[in-house]
Amino acid sequence: MTGKSITKAAQGRRAALPLSLLLAGALSAGSAPAQELTYGSGVPERSAANREGVLPLLEAITAATEGRVSFTPILGGQLVSIPGALEAIADGVVDSGFLITQFYPSDLPAAALMSELTGLGTDPFATMGALNEAYFVDCAACRDDFAALGVVPALLQSAAPLTMQCTQPVASAADLAGLRVATIGRPEMRWATALGMVPVQTAISDLLSALQLGMTDCAIIGTSWIRSYGLEDTIKGVIEMPQGIIAGAVPLAFNADSWAAVDDADRAAIRGLMAATLWDYVSNAYVTPDGETRAALTDRIAFVPGDTALAEAWQAFSAGEAAALRALAAERGIADSDALIDRIMETFRVWHEDLLPQFAGDREAFIRIANERIFDRIDL
Template sequence: MTPWIRRAIGLTAVVAAATSLVLPAQAQNRELRYAIGQPPSALPVIGGQAFAKAVAQATEGKLTVKVYAMSLLNMAETSAGLRDGLADIGFVLTPYFPAEYPHTNVISEASMMLRLMGDKVRGKEGLAYIPAMTEFIFTKCPECHEEFAKQNQVYTGHVGGSSYGLICNKPVKSEADMKGKRFRVGAANWARWVTAMGGSPVTMSANEMLEALKQGVVDCIVLSSPEIRNFGLTEVVTDIAMAAPGGIFSTAGSNVNMRVWRSLTNEQRAALLRGASVAAANVPFAYHRVENEVLDQMKKRGARIHETDPALVQKSQVFIEQDMKTIADYFASKHGVKRSAQMLAEFRPILSKWVDLVQTVSTEEQYADLYWREVFSKVDTATYGMK
């Protein structure tokens, strides 16, 4: 390197440093990149837009967020891409990465626990489970924060949808129907359920579901009904049965790159949490609002909506009870989660509390206010994620 190049580089560094002194971070407008691996019309992307709007409002436009739907990073790329700074905020599907997020996934995989909560949670599964999980991670899972930190991320809450059933291209409504069939699953709990009921689980990215069902690579997808619309499956789905297996898919909806988080002012970090709370309320509320609407539309298009065989539902209930121990044992032995059984025991009363809390919720605004009051408002952004 020649002397004049070294001098030029040195001068540039001095100018940059001087500029940073003259223009402190809080005086500069800034735009953050938010990667969501779902299609632009998908409900989580709409939730991401609500996140962006809330952040802009809270900062009077000084901090803005641009949502990149299925463009900047796909679902499989988001975790590492957020870690490496390719995005500033990311929709991180933790169940896709069991080795990186084992403590978080203990609770994610336990979502079929909802079927043990009684009838009053029906139709409100996501409304109860998502805030319960977020509260648990914020308050009772330091190991969860440690594993996010190892991925250079700061956790800002979960999002998720409505209850899972069987979305198929042929009738599958009983245990006999399941035998010999191939089922795309998005997490290990549903893979275990499929195996226990006589089917064969297939793991693939959600972005591949359409072609897999269209080409006959799989016979069914274990999925919630709104995802039929979100992933453009309308033309290939002919048969639906929603009474089993249950559970919901949840994910860290708006994790922030740690370096980005620490570069923001306290007010800007608080604005991101406000945005996260809005998205966390918007997404599950939207899923529950449209789940029956999607089923009605599919029925009008000629799809068959089946009643699930009661024997399959009963066998699923027995499986779920047993699977709570399986989850604890698996994560302890496979991923070294020493507190797995304790975590599930501590989580269950939090979930029960939220099942009760959401019984009187009738609007998204009520839900968002409840979520903010019970969880997000208690996070101290002056210290959270800063060391």
């Protein structure tokens, strides 16, 4: 379904009720939990994002609501594909699910900007905080995009820093010039171009074949992806200097009708979990697996920090992302787009420069700050 038809369907207020509400009406009282919500995702069930991120969050919600809200996860594309997730949640095929804003620039012109912020982040925890403040506090147009479709995001997700991984040992910016590099999003393509590399937009599922068949020489991906996508025998060199953090996924979004059917107190309890979830999600699903992967493969792969030229190139590139974001926002017709990008840029600066020293390594401090700046100020 095209972006235009998703919007049309949402404006028509969806003919079908969400699956859980149909089931609740069909079953006698007490035969099933009142709010047993379906959760759909195209992400493989075995992924760390599910095992260490999504599933613990769903369990925490069930505990926080004393069982009044529970979930039936349907993962791995069994019901919802990654590209079709927004439509499935909006139309009530599932009550909740995982989506990536990057895939829907027509339906989510402002909210999809959250997937364009890769070049602004270097610390995973600061990026998690900044991303959610950018969406929930800075960007009213982002929230309006989702509201028009009848979808309610509970939080947004970033990951661990990207690293440059190649099929040959590499150590410097000079080593990378001219090499072909697999990229997932447009910010990574811009970064590759700035380095004099040749970006090749590549689907995640095609990373291994692209590297093995010589279609690309490198990939800009997270360190733990070496294991997740079977690259252990293909990658020979990794430059570990952080080169952006992929952002803009929504690991938990609700169909608006399903969300409205949740009791006010339970909705507040769910919102109260989000600040801790930001920390736990990125730590358990990304930072820890990155460290474990590096430790397991250090005898087989050359991990190096990169050189001064690469660090200087990154600083220049990151500073230039404001102009790229302004141009993109203006192209999409977002009102007051320059002011929006200025707010987002300042939010990322504050989290990385001012707030990071206050919470580095301190989960409770992070939770306090995230609540004060984000979740205590909003009503999902």
